[in-house]
Amino acid sequence: xxxxxxxxxxxxALASLPGWEAVDGRDAIRRKVKFADFNAAWGFMTRVALLxxxxxxxxxxxxxxNRVEILLTTHDxxxxxxxxxxxxxxxxxxxxxxxx
Amino acid sequence: xxxxxxxxxxxxALASLPGWEAVDGRDAIRRKVKFADFNAAWGFMTRVALLxxxxxxxxxxxxxxNRVEILLTTHDxxxxxxxxxxxxxxxxxxxxxxxx
Numbered sequence: 001x002x003x004x005x006x007x008x009x010x011x012x013a014l015a016s017l018p019g020w021e022a023v024d025g026r027d028a029i030r031r032k033v034k035f036a037d038f039n040a041a042w043g044f045m046t047r048v049a050l051l052x053x054x055x056x057x058x059x060x061x062x063x064x065x066n067r068v069e070i071l072l073t074t075h076d077x078x079x080x081x082x083x084x085x086x087x088x089x090x091x092x093x094x095x096x097x098x099x100x
Numbered sequence: 101x102x103x104x105x106x107x108x109x110x111x112x113a114l115a116s117l118p119g120w121e122a123v124d125g126r127d128a129i130r131r132k133v134k135f136a137d138f139n140a141a142w143g144f145m146t147r148v149a150l151l152x153x154x155x156x157x158x159x160x161x162x163x164x165x166n167r168v169e170i171l172l173t174t175h176d177x178x179x180x181x182x183x184x185x186x187x188x189x190x191x192x193x194x195x196x197x198x199x200x
Contacts, residue, residue: 039153049142060162062162
């Protein structure tokens with residue numbers, strides 16, 4: 001069973017992930033990203049998809065043309081866990097590498 | 101400029117696309133699909149992504165693990181057009197081919 005972050009761990013995680021915001025009404029974090037076009041958005045999503053599947057931890061996400069919205073939470077503990085922090089950090093690295 | 105479907109064309113389109121439903125409050129159609137797992141869901145989305153980009157007509161869609169929700173509408177005419185019908189038909193063919 002994966003452990004839910006404590007209040008202190010949650011605050012520290014959010015402070016360390018400036019691109020992410022808390023989600024109203026859910027113990028989750030969200031990042032919205034805008035790309036040049038669909039091609040760029042899909043390329044990003046594909047990298048995240050492979051990574052998420054390897055980590056066996058999948059985002060709740062949506063895409064409209066060049067915009068992608070990603071929500072992370074851990075269903076197993078009904079809230080944020082270290083798995084979300086790890087995936088968020090990896091997503092941030094992909095975004096940095098691709099100039100976002 | 102792409103033309104918005106007339107009321108009669110809209111009814112005929114929905115009748116010909118039984119997997120799709122009208123969306124409350126928007127001139128759009130939606131289909132929800134459930135797959136065996138993320139791998140299957142992502143494989144489907146990838147096929148749709150290539151197709152949509154080729155047609156230069158992109159869905160508004162979301163994914164949560166093995167579930168995909170697709171909404172089609174045409175921003176250029178602020179409602180349903182033949183482009184949505186064409187993409188919906190192609191999506192249905194992909195689903196049939198993959199046993200859904």
